[in-house]
Structure formats: structure tokens, C-alpha cells
Amino acid sequence: MTTTTAAGRFGAYGGQFVPETLMTPLLELEKSYEEAKQDPAFQEELHYYLTHYVGRETPLYFAERLTEKIGGAKIYLKREDLNHTGAHKINNALGQALLAIRMGKKKIVAETGAGQHGVATATACALLNLDCIVYMGAEDVKRQALNVFRMELLGAKVISVEKGSATLKDAVNEALRHWVTHIEDTHYILGSALGPHPFPTIVRDFQRVIGDEARIQIQEQEGRLPNAVVACVGGGSNAIGMFYPFIGDRDVKLIGVEAAGAGIETGKHAAAIAGGQKGVLHGAYMYLLQDENGFVQEAHSISAGLDYPAVGPEHCFLSDIGRAAYDSVTDEEALEGVKLLCATEGILPAIESAHAVFYTSKLAATMKKDDIIIVCLSGRGDKDVHTLIDALGGNMR
Amino acid sequence: MTLQTAMESAIKSGEKAFVPYIMAGDGGLSILRETILRLQHLGVTAIEVGIPFTDPVADGPTIEKAGERALANGVNLRNVLAALKEFAHEVKIPLVAMTYLNPILAYGAAAFAQDAYEAGIRGLIVPDMPLEESSIIHTELSEKEISLIQLVSLTSPTERIAKLAAASEGFIYAVTVNGITGARSVFSNDLAPHFANLKSYSALPVLAGFGISTPEQVEAFGSFSDGVIVGSKIVDALAHNDWETIESLVKASKHAEVN
Numbered sequence: 103m104t105t106t107t108a109a110g111r112f113g114a115y116g117g118q119f120v121p122e123t124l125m126t127p128l129l130e131l132e133k134s135y136e137e138a139k140q141d142p143a144f145q146e147e148l149h150y151y152l153t154h155y156v157g158r159e160t161p162l163y164f165a166e167r168l169t170e171k172i173g174g175a176k177i178y179l180k181r182e183d184l185n186h187t188g189a190h191k192i193n194n195a196l197g198q199a200l201l202a203i204r205m206g207k208k209k210i211v212a213e214t215g216a217g218q219h220g221v222a223t224a225t226a227c228a229l230l231n232l233d234c235i236v237y238m239g240a241e242d243v244k245r246q247a248l249n250v251f252r253m254e255l256l257g258a259k260v261i262s263v264e265k266g267s268a269t270l271k272d273a274v275n276e277a278l279r280h281w282v283t284h285i286e287d288t289h290y291i292l293g294s295a296l297g298p299h300p301f302p303t304i305v306r307d308f309q310r311v312i313g314d315e316a317r318i319q320i321q322e323q324e325g326r327l328p329n330a331v332v333a334c335v336g337g338g339s340n341a342i343g344m345f346y347p348f349i350g351d352r353d354v355k356l357i358g359v360e361a362a363g364a365g366i367e368t369g370k371h372a373a374a375i376a377g378g379q380k381g382v383l384h385g386a387y388m389y390l391l392q393d394e395n396g397f398v399q400e401a402h403s404i405s406a407g408l409d410y411p412a413v414g415p416e417h418c419f420l421s422d423i424g425r426a427a428y429d430s431v432t433d434e435e436a437l438e439g440v441k442l443l444c445a446t447e448g449i450l451p452a453i454e455s456a457h458a459v460f461y462t463s464k465l466a467a468t469m470k471k472d473d474i475i476i477v478c479l480s481g482r483g484d485k486d487v488h489t490l491i492d493a494l495g496g497n498m499r
Numbered sequence: 500m501t502l503q504t505a506m507e508s509a510i511k512s513g514e515k516a517f518v519p520y521i522m523a524g525d526g527g528l529s530i531l532r533e534t535i536l537r538l539q540h541l542g543v544t545a546i547e548v549g550i551p552f553t554d555p556v557a558d559g560p561t562i563e564k565a566g567e568r569a570l571a572n573g574v575n576l577r578n579v580l581a582a583l584k585e586f587a588h589e590v591k592i593p594l595v596a597m598t599y600l601n602p603i604l605a606y607g608a609a610a611f612a613q614d615a616y617e618a619g620i621r622g623l624i625v626p627d628m629p630l631e632e633s634s635i636i637h638t639e640l641s642e643k644e645i646s647l648i649q650l651v652s653l654t655s656p657t658e659r660i661a662k663l664a665a666a667s668e669g670f671i672y673a674v675t676v677n678g679i680t681g682a683r684s685v686f687s688n689d690l691a692p693h694f695a696n697l698k699s700y701s702a703l704p705v706l707a708g709f710g711i712s713t714p715e716q717v718e719a720f721g722s723f724s725d726g727v728i729v730g731s732k733i734v735d736a737l738a739h740n741d742w743e744t745i746e747s748l749v750k751a752s753k754h755a756e757v758n
Contacts, residue, residue: 119600119627121557122650123674126659265563266553278556381601382627383554395575396605398553 110299113422115415118298120385124278127285132300134205139307144204151196155229156186158193158311162319162476168446168463175329175469177462179449179479180316182340187222189452189481190312190340195222195291197308199230202289209233209288213277215242215270215336216407216454217249218481219293224258226291234258237276239269242406249485267400270336270410274384294337295414298385302342302415309343316476317347324474330355330465333478334458335428336372336408338417340480345426355427358417359461361403362430372401374413375421375428381412388415404433404493405453407481431457437493439463440483452481453489502545502622502646502669505593506704506725509544516544516670516706516726517717517752519733519745520597522565523548523582524574526738531579532586534737539592541749547624547728548583550576550598557626561731565738576602576611583618595622595648595669600635608639616643622669624648630666650674651697664700671705673697673724691723714751721752 110116110132118128138144152158160181169177182190195212202210210232214220220236227234236253240262243250253260266272274297281290295305313331320328331348333341335358345356363371371377374389381390383398391399391411401411413428420426431439436453439460443449451459455478462477469475483490500508509516519538523531538546551566551574558566576598583594596615603611603625615623623645628635630649640647646669651660653674664671675690690707697705707720708728720727729748736744 117632118629119632120629121626121652122629122655122663123652125629125631126652126655271554275554275556282557379605381604382599383601384556385627390601392601392605394605395577396552396602397570397575398601 110303112302112416112419115386115388115418116299116302117387118385119382119387120298121282123282123285124298128298128300130205135201135300135304138201138204144200148197148200152193152311156192156196157184159315160184162316162323164323165447168443169466171446172463172466174466174471175473175475176471177466178320178328178474178476180312180344180476182312182478182480183449183451183455183482187218187225188484189218189222190309190343191219191222191293192225193311193343194293194305194308194339195219195226198289198291198304199223199226199232202232202291203230205289207287207289209284210291211235211237211277211280211284211288212291212293213237213270213273214293215239215273215409216405216452217242217246217253217485218407218452220258220260221249221252221256223291223293224253224256227258228256235280236260237263237273237280239267239273240264241268242270242273245406245489246485247488269401269406271398271401278384294339294410295342295416296337296384296386296412302386305339306342306346306416309339310346312340312343312478313345313347316344320474320476327351327354328474328476329353329469330357330475332357332359332458332462332465332475334359334408334454334480335413335417336361336410336454338414340478342414342416344478345420349425356420356425357461357465358426358428359457360413360428360430361405361408361436361457362432363402363404365432366430370402371430372403372408372410373430374411375417376430378412383412386415388412388418404436404489405457407452407454408457429461431460435460440490449479450483451479452483453486455480456483500593501644502593502595503703505621506544506670510704510725515721515752516704517749518545518547518595518706518726518728519543520547520549520728520730521737522562522569522734523550523579524569524572525565525734527572528574528578528582531582535590537742538745539590541746542753543592543749544726545593545595545622547595547597547730548579550579550596550602552599552602555599559731561735565734576606580614580618583620584614587617587619590619593621594619595624596620597624597626600625600628603636608636612639612643612645615645620645622646622648624650624672626650630663648672653693660697661700664697664703667701667703669703670725671697671701671703672728673705673707674709675707675720676710694723714747717748717751718754726752
């Protein structure tokens with residue numbers, strides 16, 4: 103018997119660890135995607151929607167008051183929060199929805215954590231007249247009630263997942279089960295740079311617009327590349343989209359910020375690179391929070407969008423080869439990041455993005471005044487207001 | 500005896516293979532010996548021993564729930580193999596382990612193969628490891644003569660079916676429905692030519708699995724396959740200590756029409 107080398111590897115990471123029933127659909131998806139990628143008409147259509155519907159390009163905004171307050175490097179915000187639906191997730195959801203239509207699939211299934219990917223997918227499906235089912239952990243349904251209602255308004259069916267930790271990981275399990283049972287007419291729009299090949303590549307390619315724009319914008323505004331680029335990492339889609347165009351720019355530091363939850367030392371966190379071991383989940387070989395029996399452990403983070411026990415395969419590879427560095431920020435620190443950006447810039451960031459904001463505020467303080475940091479503000483925080491009221495002790499009078 | 504030889508000798512006697520699936524540790528590891536020996540006594544061909552996992556994406560609700568009960572009992576790959584090893588000398592039929600990949604990786608492939616062999620495991624099914632990814636543990640399995648069984652799906656194109664059939668070891672596991680495990684009342688009606696096709700690619704026995712839950716279905720599949728694997732129905736019956744149902748399923752395989 104022979105074994106062939108698997109496709110879709112980033113170093114040792116990635117691959118296609120899926121039930122046999124999914125292999126043929128994945129091979130078809132890979133083929134369709136490669137064709138679409140080369141097809142100018144497809145790219146033109148995607149570009150049309152990104153420009154006229156999503157509102158791209160998003161600004162690269164110099165956060166002058168934040169910079170002054172920190173007193174270090176100049177901080178620029180890549181304003182993905184200004185996209186239609188409020189986060190970077192729409193870039194990928196629209197791209198994959200157009201791909202589904204190209205493949206003749208009229209039904210979409212998706213998972214969601216914070217609800218941003220679910221809302222983005224429901225939006226793309228409403229726009230393009232596709233049926234939409236979104237699986238969401240029961241815990242997240244509670245935390246993100248506003249987004250659940252938004253998805254339902256947009257015509258999506260939201261199914262609450264009570265199993266396991268009832269968060270993003272369990273929503274992915276159910277979405278995969280749904281897909282494997284309905285592969286003839288359904289495309290799975292995976293929301294992060296995770297899952298079996300070709301998903302991590304597809305998601306990265308649809309998100310690289312973030313970094314492509316930022317790289318041009320910073321050169322227009324500053325006449326040079328930044329010293330560092332910072333983004334939060336759950337599965338890692340906004341981060342890989344931001345990092346990818348800068349990978350060849352060796353002098354640009356790439357820093358991913360994982361969610362340290364209550365603190366790495368407490369075990370209650372979602373930092374797979376900091377605290378995980380290599381393993382397989384949801385179709386890919388990657389850093390994974392697991393116990394000595396290979397059982398997947400629950401992730402913990404105040405932000406539903408970072409609450410995933412692994413990190414996308416390309417990040418694992420970038421970490422191993424030292425091209426990107428990964429650090430982590432606790433729940434408490436992320437909340438400081440929220441308050442800081444509200445107070446200095448009048449911008450309410452998603453708690454996910456606030457991890458990157460907080461990290462950037464510490465990093466900037468250690469750098470020179472003519473250094474430049476770009477931080478990816480991946481989403482806005484309107485969805486988090488209830489969580490913030492609970493966490494910060496505010497009230498709604 | 501290798502898995503293939505054991506399967507073939509069972510089939511040559513004029514009957515169809517019958518392989519029940521059990522979830523190890525559902526009801527506690529203390530009943531594992533009794534369950535396996537009683538199934539052996541009923542005349543099953545082999546037993547598929549499921550290992551619980553936290554994220555069983557290929558399992559339907561019945562097996563998933565059984566897995567959750569087993570996990571709640573503290574069951575894992577290591578203590579299942581240890582339990583099996585204790586009474587391995589009493590088990591005369593081959594055992595086939597069914598586990599997701601990550602517990603094997605955490606165990607270490609070589610250590611797993613060694614301990615699994617000593618526990619009487621002669622075949623392995625890893626539902627989240629397709630052929631293309633099998634090199635991650637295949638060498639270690641081969642060294643211990645543990646057969647790596649390939650699942651063949653109905654949706655696969657012909658050349659893929661041929662490739663999987665040729666690569667499979669022990670037997671070929673023909674997935675009879677698209678989707679996850681669990682009882683079905685309706686099967687696609689063009690299954691017979693599918694099995695004939697599979698037989699043309701390989702000398703291995705071809706067993707049908709996923710969704711088979713009644714004696715009638717056991718007989719029907721027996722008419723064009725070499726036997727069946729029954730999972731959810733067995734798991735459900737064991738959970739309710741309903742051996743009558745199990746006996747009726749095994750019996751159906753004994754008088755399944757032989758081609």
C-alpha cells in the first residue's frame with residue numbers, strides 16, 4: 103500500500119483530516135476555487151461587492167490621541183470595524199458565497215463564535231439569495247443575543263449547539279456534521295483560517311485584502327513600511343489577512359495576540375500557541391489545547407470570537423519558523439484596551455480586537471517616536487455592549 | 500491470524516460477516532469483558548471497539564451520547580487498551596479499534612501500535628484520517644500487523660474508489676449513506692451495483708456500514724456484500740441491556756442470502 107503526500111500543508115501543519123465522505127467535496131472545492139481565483143470575471147464581481155456593498159477600502163487611520171497618550175511609536179488602526187456588518191468577516195463570507203454560486207450550491211451552512219461571521223454569512227446569503235443555516239454554541243447565543251437576532255432578521259436559521267463547551271468548537275463540529283450530510287447542495291462557509299485544506303488558504307486569500315490595502319496606505323501616508331503589524335488571533339483570519347502581504351518584508355515584525363483569558367497559568371485561556379501541543383482537530387494539524395489523552399480542552403476567553411482551542415495552521419508555521427511572534431493578553435487587559443480606545447479615539451472596538459489594541463499600547467511604549475505600528479481593528483464592539491456592562495459594572499439606565 | 504484471514508474464514512463457512520460496534524466504557528470499563536465475551540459467544544465475526552472522543556464529528560447522536568457517557572466515566576484510549584489486555588487471552592475473534600486520530604497522536608503511534616496489538620486489536624478505523632493522511636501512523640501500524648481499514652464513500656468518483664479499495668487492509672468498509680452514523684429507514688436503491696463494483700477492485704471482504712439497524716436490512720445488505728457493521732443499534736441495545744435485539748441482528752447475518 104502506498105500513501106500519497108497530502109495537500110495544503112504549511113510546513114507540517116494543515117492537511118485534510120476529515121471523514122472520507124468529505125474528501126471528494128474538498129477536492130472539488132479546491133478545483134473550483136483555483137479556477138475562480140484565476141478567473142478575472144470572478145475577481146471583478148468580488149471587487150464590485152467589496153467596493154460598493156462592503157465599503158472597501160477601509161481607512162488606515164492614524165490614532166493621534168492614542169499615540170500621544172502612550173508616548174511611543176505611531177499607532178495606525180486598520181479600520182475593518184467600518185466594513186458593512188461591522189467586522190472583517192464579510193470579506194471572506196462574500197467571497198465564499200460567490201464561490202458557492204459558481205459551484206451551483208444554493209444552500210450555505212456556517213459556524214459562528216461571536217456571531218460576526220454568522221452575521222456576515224447571513225448578510226451575503228440575503229444579498230445573493232442563498233439559504234443559510236448558522237450553528238452557534240448555546241453559550242455564545244447567550245453572550246451574543248444581538249447578533250443572533252440580526253442573523254434571524256437577515257433570514258438565516260440559527261441553531262443553538264448545547265454539546266460540549268457549547269462554544270465555537272462545538273458549532274464547528276455541528277456545521278461539519280451538517281455539511282457531510284448535505285454535501286450535494288450545500289457549501290460550508292468556514293469563517294476562520296482553520297479547517298481542512300483548502301479552507302485555510304481560501305480564507306486567507308479572501309482576507310489578504312486587509313494587508314494589501316494597509317501596505318499601500320501606510321506607504322502613501324508615511325512613505326515607508328511599518329515596524330510592526332499587530333492583530334488578534336483566535337482561529338486567526340484577520341491576522342493572517344493582515345500578515346500575509348507583509349511576510350516578504352523581513353523588517354516588518356508580525357505579532358499575533360492570543361486570548362489569555364483569566365491568565366495562561368490558570369489554564370482558563372484560549373492561547374493555543376502559548377499553551378497547546380500539536381494535534382488534529384476539525385481537519386487540520388495545528389497547535390491545540392488538549393490533555394494527555396488527546397482530548398480537546400475547552401478554551402476560555404471573554405471574547406466569543408477568540409474562544410477556540412486551536413490556531414490556524416499557517417500561524418503555527420509562521421510561529422515555528424519565527425516569521426511571526428505570538429503573545430497573549432488577558433480578559434482584564436482586553437477590557438482596558440476597550441476603555442483606552444473609547445476614551446482616546448472615540449472608537450468602541452470588539453473585545454477581540456481590543457486584545458490587539460492593548461498589546462499595541464504596551465508595545466508602542468517600548469518603541470521610538472518615529473516607529474510605526476499598524477494594528478488591525480478587526481471589528482466594532484456594538485455586539486459586546488452587554489458583555490461590557492457585565493464586566494465593567496455599568497448600567498443601562 | 501491477520502484480520503483479513505479471520506474475516507475470510509468466517510465468510511467461507513457460508514455465512515455473512517457480522518461486526519457489532521460497541522462504545523468502550525459506556526456503562527463503565529468493568530462491563531467491557533462481559534460484553535465482548537457475550538458477543539463472541541453469539542458468533543459475531545469481529546468486534547469494532549469505539550474509543551470515546553471529545554469532538555466526534557463522524558458520529559451520529561446515538562454513538563455521540565454513548566461517547567459522552569464513556570467520557571464522563573473517565574474512559575480514554577489508554578485505559579481501554581489496558582482493560583482489553585487483561586482478558587485478551589479469552590478473546591478468539593479479532594478486535595477492530597475505532598478512534599479519532601488525536602488520541603493516537605497524543606499516545607504516540609508506536610506505543611499505541613504496541614499496546615493495541617497486546618490488547619488484541621488487529622484492525623483500526625480512524626474516521627478523521629483519509630488515505631492521503633495515513634502516513635502519519637501507517638508505518639507503526641504495519642510493524643505490528645494492525646490492518647488500517649479504509650472507508651469508501653458512495654460519493655467518491657470511480658478512480659478514488661479504486662484507489663481506496665486497493666489501499667485498504669483487513670476489509671473494506673463501505674459507507675452506505677452520506678453523512679454520519681445512525682439508523683436510516685431509506686437507503687439509496689442503487690447500492691447493489693456499487694458493491695459489485697467495489698468487489699471488482701479488491702480481493703478483500705467488503706462490509707457495509709452506517710445506518711443499518713434492522714434484521715431485514717442485515718439480510719438485504721448480506722445479499723450483495725460480505726457482511727455488515729452495525730453500530731448505533733447495538734450501542735442503543737447494550738445501553739438498555741437488550742440482548743434480544745442483538746441476537747436477532749446476529750441471527751439475520753447467519754441466514755443472509757449468499758450470492
